[in-house]
Amino acid sequence: MKTVLEAKNINKYFKKPIPYHVLTNINFKVEQGEFVSIMGKSGCGKSTLMYILSTMDTDYDGQLFLNEELITQKNQDELSYIRNKQIGFVFQFHYLLSEFSVLENVMLPAKKLGEKTKLQIKNDALEKLEILGISQLANKKAGMISGGEKQRVAIARALINNPSIIMGDEPTGNLDSYNAENVFNIFKDLSTNKSLSLLVVTHDKDFASKTDRIIHMEDGKIIE
């Protein structure tokens, strides 16, 4: 099976306010189609790890591979391209551009990538919204829809460029149990039916227990 994401000996230090060793020797892999969750107490470094894996935080030691290609040491523009094409994000807060319509929000990463025509992008975006069952919201302003709907729009946006992996930082943390369940089912479906890799940081034990694999973290280390 193909390895999508691999971390080798990741170490990270905070220099401010006091020098602090946040992450110590992090090693793990995520295979294609695998649904992995990271659990741990607040402050254990799981979010910090998440942002290193997402390529947004580049201030770390160690090596990071995406699709078996070393991406550590790449410059910001290359990393932006990787984020655009290979990685989809879902955050705890909904993080849509509230002045744009739902459809425009979903289309934005594909427009940035610029590999398809506008019409193709629009059809893709509508298809993703259809998969997530929210195609009726397409023309509403992103600021005007409910929290659960926003999270699904965010997932549709994460999917638009057919990424290698979807990363979530507490994607259900701000949702009620009904919507959380809904989001989990969508993720599960993407993992099994589309063999998409997922890596989700969560507090929610129920959510984590249903994933393929749980990585437990404590004090900046992975514990088995």
Add this chain to the structure above:
Amino acid sequence: MLNWKVILSIARTHLISKIKQTATASLGVTFGIGSYITLVSFMTGLNNMLDNLVLNQTPHVHIFNEIEASKEQPVGLYTEFQNSWNVIHSVKPKQSQKRIHNALAIINHLSKNPKVKGTLPQIKSQIFYIAGSIELGGNLTGIDVMKEVEYFNFRDYITKGTAEDLKNTANGILLGSGLAEKMSLNIGDRVQISTIKGEVYPLKIVGIYQSGVADLDNIQSYANLKTVQRILGEPNNYITDINLKLYNLEDALALSKEIEQQFQLKAIDINTANAQFETGTNIRNLITYAVAITLLIVAGFGIYNILNMLIYEKMNDIAILKAIGFSGKDVEMIFLSQAMIIGIVGGILGLILGFTLTSIIDKIPFNTQALPTIETYPINFNIQYYFIGFGFALLSTFFAGYLPSRRAKKIDPVQIITGQ
């Protein structure tokens, strides 16, 4: 690679969603540019009017025969005294005449010079105007009136009567307005003038001349060349001054030097004669630009402020854009293009505002005794100022947008996302 279509569509959405702030920022530029255009058009209009007042009457090169002491005294020609210390007391000017020797040939020669637009002969003479028992001293200048009209806007200074009347009347005179008032004379009346030699001639007043310079209007009158030649009892090759109008003002100095050498006459160029006007114009321009630039800087700070606030409000959007693959450069360009759109829209509106205001000012009546030809406030409609104004608008909005955009470029998305 920058994807301008996407960048501009995001910039546009940001601007439209914050339409009030966008409008405020654009209005800042609009007023800055509008007042710049108004100020500069009005000031240069006034400048040109004041300069023209003098420069239109001033020939580019004025050629005449200067009465001066000979630089070479006869004693210098003696070889016996050449190693001696010669002292001559009470040096007098050489006996000579005011007329330009062989003037008609010189005029003919100069009019063939490709730099010269017009060659105008004049005869200057001192005369007395006789009003009852009082004699008023003054000047009577013989002119080729149609040429003066053509090259020196002479018609502007004829307040009553026409240039053609003078041309067609053999013993006509254009009387200075001050003189006409003093002597209670008007068109159609006759005025007696007396030459220095004492001969008296009656002349018919065909028009009133007003230059706007009171001292001049109190002494100056004009007549045809032939009339003045006859009054003075001189032949028709008697010319005391030759005025040149050139195609290019810059040639004046060189040409005047050339003429001095060639004909041994005095030739004064316009820049030497009117150096102070250049200085006045420069200082007025400096003040205009200082005020205009201040206005634009104030507008620039407005834009800086609004963009800074916009970026503060859009922190989340910036973080999302970066997370979904927009580079720092993309984000920078999104905000910089917003500043530039504000600059372009505000700038164009400013040009329109400036044009409207100046058009209105151009219609406001402005009557003054000193300026007979001016009826409304003078405005200089020069396309050049519109280009400069628009350039300023783009430049100031670029700088105002540059720093906030740099800040947006450097925002760390992780800090925003985790900091929530």
